[in-house]
Amino acid sequence: MPSKEEFVVTPYEVRGRIDYARLQEQFGTQALSPELLDRLRRAAGGELHPLLTRGVYFSHRDLDRLLAGLEAGRPFFLYSGRGPSGPLHTSHLLPFDLCRWFQERFHAPMYLQITDDEKFWVRGGLSRADTYRWGMENLADLLAIGFDPARTRVFFDSRSIGVMYPLAEEVARKVNFSTVRAVFGFSASQNIGAIFYTALQSVPCFWPSWYAGREIPCLIPCGIDQDPHFRVTRDLAEGLGYPKPALVHSVMLPGLLGERVMSTSGDQKDNAIFLDDPPAEVERKVGNAFTGGRATVEEQRRLGAVPEVCSVWALWRGKFASSEAEFQEVTQGCRSGALLCGECKSRLVPRVQSFLAQHAERKAAARDRVEGLILEGSLRPDGSGPVVRGDVPLP
Numbered sequence: 001m002p003s004k005e006e007f008v009v010t011p012y013e014v015r016g017r018i019d020y021a022r023l024q025e026q027f028g029t030q031a032l033s034p035e036l037l038d039r040l041r042r043a044a045g046g047e048l049h050p051l052l053t054r055g056v057y058f059s060h061r062d063l064d065r066l067l068a069g070l071e072a073g074r075p076f077f078l079y080s081g082r083g084p085s086g087p088l089h090t091s092h093l094l095p096f097d098l099c100r101w102f103q104e105r106f107h108a109p110m111y112l113q114i115t116d117d118e119k120f121w122v123r124g125g126l127s128r129a130d131t132y133r134w135g136m137e138n139l140a141d142l143l144a145i146g147f148d149p150a151r152t153r154v155f156f157d158s159r160s161i162g163v164m165y166p167l168a169e170e171v172a173r174k175v176n177f178s179t180v181r182a183v184f185g186f187s188a189s190q191n192i193g194a195i196f197y198t199a200l201q202s203v204p205c206f207w208p209s210w211y212a213g214r215e216i217p218c219l220i221p222c223g224i225d226q227d228p229h230f231r232v233t234r235d236l237a238e239g240l241g242y243p244k245p246a247l248v249h250s251v252m253l254p255g256l257l258g259e260r261v262m263s264t265s266g267d268q269k270d271n272a273i274f275l276d277d278p279p280a281e282v283e284r285k286v287g288n289a290f291t292g293g294r295a296t297v298e299e300q301r302r303l304g305a306v307p308e309v310c311s312v313w314a315l316w317r318g319k320f321a322s323s324e325a326e327f328q329e330v331t332q333g334c335r336s337g338a339l340l341c342g343e344c345k346s347r348l349v350p351r352v353q354s355f356l357a358q359h360a361e362r363k364a365a366a367r368d369r370v371e372g373l374i375l376e377g378s379l380r381p382d383g384s385g386p387v388v389r390g391d392v393p394l395p
C-alpha cells in the first residue's frame with residue numbers, strides 16, 4: 001500500500017492514506033470554513049445537515065459565490081450522478097443525502113445523471129445490458145431517498161441522449177484531447193468512449209441554463225475524487241456562456257476492511273454495507289469490520305480507541321448517528337475508552353438493519369416513479385434544441 005505521501009486520488013483510482021489538506025492544495029479547492037458554514041446555516045433556515053457539521057464535506061469551489069447569488073435572489077439547481085456498475089452501498093448515498101437536504105431547504109430542482117454509457121466504456125466485463133439494468137436499479141434506490149418528484153429529473157445517458165446531445169456537441173468542441181489526457185491520465189490505448197464522456201458529464205451542469213435561455217447556477221455535491229471531471233467543466237463554462245458549477249466535496253469514507261476507501265470491486269464485497277444486504281450479512285460484516293480499537297480491553301479502557309481510522313465510526317459519522325448528541329457520545333466514548341468496540345458494533349447493527357428494511361420499502365414504492373422522471377426527447381425539426389417529454393423543473 002502506498003505511504004501517506006503516495007496517495008492517489010482520481011475519478012478512476014483512489015489509493016493510499018489520503019492527506020486531505022495536501023489534496024485540497026493539489027486540487028486548488030477551498031476549505032469549508034466555519035464562517036461559510038454559518039452563512040449556509042443561516043440561508044438554510046438555521047440548521048445544517050450532519051454531513052456538513054461532522055466534516056464529511058470539507059472542501060468546496062465557489063459555494064460562497066453560489067450563496068451570494070442566492071442572497072441576491074438567484075436560486076440554484078442541484079446535480080449529482082451515479083455510474084451504475086453494481087448495487088449501491090451506504091457510502092454511495094453521501095452526495096444524494098446532501099442533495100436531498102439542499103432540495104428540501106432551498107426547494108431546488110435536482111438533476112440526477114445515470115452514466116450507464118460511461119460504465120460500459122470504462123468497466124471491462126460489463127455488457128450494455130448490465131449497465132442499463134444496474135442504472136435502473138440504482139435509480140430506484142436513489143429516488144427512494146425521498147427526492148421531490150415534482151422537482152427532480154433524470155438524465156439516463158443511453159435514454160436521454162436525444163435531449164443531451166446538442167449541448168454535448170457544444171461542450172465536446174471546446175475540450176481537446178490533451179486536456180482530457182492530462183486531467184485523467186488516459187493513455188493512448190484508452191477507448192474513445194471514455195474520452196468523449198467528459199462532454200456528457202458536463203451537460204447536466206449547463207442544461208437548465210441552456211434550456212431556459214438564462215443563467216441558472218449549479219451546485220454539485222460529490223466525492224473529492226470526482227473533482228477533476230468538473231475542473232474541465234468549470235474551465236469551459238464561461239466560454240460557452242454558462243455559470244461555473246459550484247461544488248462541495250466529501251472525504252472518501254474508509255471501507256469495512258480497513259484503510260482502503262469503500263471500494264467494492266473484485267473481492268472487496270465485504271468492504272461495504274450494500275443497500276440490499278440481508279440482516280445476517282449486516283451483522284457479519286459489522287462484526288468483522290476493521291476498527292480503531294486496541295489489542296486488549298484493558299488497553300482500550302486505559303488509552304481509548306482511535307475513531308478516525310475506524311470503519312465503524314465512519315458508518316456512525318456518515319449515516320447512522322441519529323443526532324449530534326449521539327454522534328458526540330459515540331465519538332467521546334470511543335476516545336475515552338468508555339465504549340468498547342463490541343458494544344459499539346452491537347449498537348450499530350440494528351440501526352443499519354432497520355435503515356435497510358425501511359429503504360427496501362421506500363425503494364419498492366419508488367420504482368413506479370422511475371419512468372416518469374427520465375428526460376427523453378428529440379431535436380426540433382430545425383435542429384435548434386430538444387423537445388422534451390414532460391415538464392422540466394427550473395428554479
Ligand code: SF4
Pocket residue numbers: 291292293305306307310311312313330333334335339340341342344345
Ligand atoms: S469504539 Fe466503536 S468507533 Fe471506537 S474504535 Fe471501536 S468500533 Fe470504532
